[in-house]
Amino acid sequence: MMSSGMLVNCSKCGIPLSLPPGAKSIRCAVCHAVTFIANSRQAPPVPFYAPPAWNATRPPNPQQYSPVPPNPHGRKKAVICGIAYRNSRYELKGCINDAKCMKYLLTVKFKFPESSILMLTEEERDPTRLPTKHNMRMAMYWLVQGCQPGDSLVFHYSGHGSQQRNRNGEEIDGYDETICPLDFEKQGMIVDDEINTALVRPLPPGVRLHAVIDACHSGTVLDLPFLCKMNSYGQFVWEDQRPPTGAWKGTSGGEAFSFSGCDDSQTSADTAALSKVTSTGAMTFCFIQAIERGHARTYRDILSAMRSYIRNADMGSSGGMVTTLIEMLLTGGSYNGFTQEPQLSASNPFDIGMAFYL
Numbered sequence: 001m002m003s004s005g006m007l008v009n010c011s012k013c014g015i016p017l018s019l020p021p022g023a024k025s026i027r028c029a030v031c032h033a034v035t036f037i038a039n040s041r042q043a044p045p046v047p048f049y050a051p052p053a054w055n056a057t058r059p060p061n062p063q064q065y066s067p068v069p070p071n072p073h074g075r076k077k078a079v080i081c082g083i084a085y086r087n088s089r090y091e092l093k094g095c096i097n098d099a100k101c102m103k104y105l106l107t108v109k110f111k112f113p114e115s116s117i118l119m120l121t122e123e124e125r126d127p128t129r130l131p132t133k134h135n136m137r138m139a140m141y142w143l144v145q146g147c148q149p150g151d152s153l154v155f156h157y158s159g160h161g162s163q164q165r166n167r168n169g170e171e172i173d174g175y176d177e178t179i180c181p182l183d184f185e186k187q188g189m190i191v192d193d194e195i196n197t198a199l200v201r202p203l204p205p206g207v208r209l210h211a212v213i214d215a216c217h218s219g220t221v222l223d224l225p226f227l228c229k230m231n232s233y234g235q236f237v238w239e240d241q242r243p244p245t246g247a248w249k250g251t252s253g254g255e256a257f258s259f260s261g262c263d264d265s266q267t268s269a270d271t272a273a274l275s276k277v278t279s280t281g282a283m284t285f286c287f288i289q290a291i292e293r294g295h296a297r298t299y300r301d302i303l304s305a306m307r308s309y310i311r312n313a314d315m316g317s318s319g320g321m322v323t324t325l326i327e328m329l330l331t332g333g334s335y336n337g338f339t340q341e342p343q344l345s346a347s348n349p350f351d352i353g354m355a356f357y358l
Contacts, residue, residue, distance in 0.1 A: 074150025076112040079139045081120045083131045083159035096121050098158035098284040105288050110358045133181040140198040149206025161215030170243035177221040196223035196249050203254025211258040214283040222258045223249045224345040238349035256347040299352040306342040
């Protein structure tokens, strides 16, 4: 009987790979490095992140939380996904522009090495860089694999988002939030539980993750335990989003922050009204504008600036709102007039007057 393949870590990026029986080497689908196996019978056990049992880690006391100072020698890595769903009824015009703009921001403004940014768009010629469900999963694991104290990680997604009924009692509103890979009609959506498991829970102390999610229903799409409720005066409270079941959705000691395009019940815009030049996601454009215009000194500043830009924009002059997928099916993609308000969620409550940095 043929034995099943063993797991080995990629020699370059560290992502787990399934080695076929008898094979002496394997090529990584993410970074394309070839890993050679000297003697598979003597290979050491593969280190693999095993998340703690749901109730094994007690949530921290918000009053005792203190952010870990950044290590200036840490690495910077990013995954950027932009999906246009070309030649389909769900087509979006601004998402690939969002991805390109985000890459430019990270490399020029925040000095992310271009070699440490994994782009997933329909314009990529490499089939492993297309934003399919499998490739997006692999990219998320690549992002957190081997992270060390001082590392700064960024996950950006621009595309469709949706909701589906939650079956395990972990969602306060009864719905899981989802993002939609290029092949979601055949392979299914990526649910917030999986995003949390892949990107949030593995983060060790000293590692920071910032997610920028430009999609419908994206307010809590990382399933982070705390959601910032801020009024127009900058006053804020943290809303406890921890599941009634007691499931822990935080990190393993690191920090996770998520800027999202709208609340869970809202939709996000794909429009040319903001840039006046070309279509973009409203949230991505406003996030970048806040930084470029110097309105991102603190987390409060950037959230206030993003909301102000969207509130003051003439969203009806060009483009339109991206509705839910179900509404698009029923209306043929027609504009239904929903508004959006960017959100901030985090693995721990903190003073949003804290300095923002990547």
